[in-house]
Amino acid sequence: MGLREPLKLIAEDCGLPVALEAMGERWSFMILRAAFNRIYHFEEFQSELGIARNILANRLSRLVDHGILMRNPCPDDRRKIEYRLTEKGLALLPAMIALRQWGEQWGSGIPSTPVLVDERDHQPIRPVTIRAHDDRVLGAQDLCWRQAEEIRPLSMSREEEAQAAE
Amino acid sequence: MGLREPLKLIAEDCGLPVALEAMGERWSFMILRAAFNRIYHFEEFQSELGIARNILANRLSRLVDHGILMRNPCPDDRRKIEYRLTEKGLALLPAMIALRQWGEQWGSGIPSTPVLVDERDHQPIRPVTIRAHDDRVLGAQDLCWRQAEEIRPLSMSREEEAQAAE
DNA sequence: CTTGGTAAGTAGTGATTCGCAACTTAAATC
């Protein structure tokens, strides 16, 4: 039977299945990207993405159910509904940018214009990387797993000590 | 007809559709995660993930086709085949970690043990963030789009100037 | 207040994919 088991039940030690449960379907990330690009209404999503209407309705509902989008009826035109990113939805930006940058760099090498830049000085953003607590950039070979109990704080800064003491 | 158009044809200005074309299917990220966790063989993936065998075979082939995994017959046991991450596959680590961290933080708030730590000092890694060229952390409101031509270098370091002059 | 148009969503219909189990092939092991 195609009764698909939620992915999050498979490896609960990890947040990845939880994230995929919410965002792992075919159009979810494209809808999220559109929402970041100030697309707010059903018809806008539909014409922007070319997605089938029933699928779009289903995805938007799912994203709302997962608390990634919020559904606000427009006060000025009560036919219209605005889908807006919640805080939880906005928090997906690093994941989306990381995916996007990977696609740019490794997928058929498109220079990809327009470029995403820092609004303050209009310089391109850096590639998204894994960072150690002291901001060193880490690769896959620099990482390993530890139980939470094994982690011991070493050489806190003043700020961090003050924060930890709360 | 369900003849699904590749997502990358829809918005070519962006690497996201390209990334989703390769990694957007149901099990792809779970397989990638397993590969990062030193799962290399078909039967290991199968028992680790509980995925159907035909789907697993299909996904592994697709990931190999996309250059994310490489398929190496084992010299010692010629029945066995090792699926190993390529450089392109390893480059997905930031995207995967970003997704994982989002799932941890926003999905039912699991503390998530074991924790991913820096191998050098066994301290937990930082949350993945968007960074400006000078390493400032940026949020969604700090970003905007620019044409590549509009970007002008300002205040290069010696190294960057030397690199740009090549 | 009726007609036309727009926004959002639903229903119907095939094509495709998914999930499960059983089967196949080739190589290693007993």
Added chain:
DNA sequence: GATTTAAGTTGCGAATCACTACTTACCAAG
């Protein structure tokens, strides 16, 4: 030679996807 193991492949029913057409609620013009 017989059995076991690794890596798939095949067949089938269920779920999902995509396309089109239809519906409902609302706004706007005449």
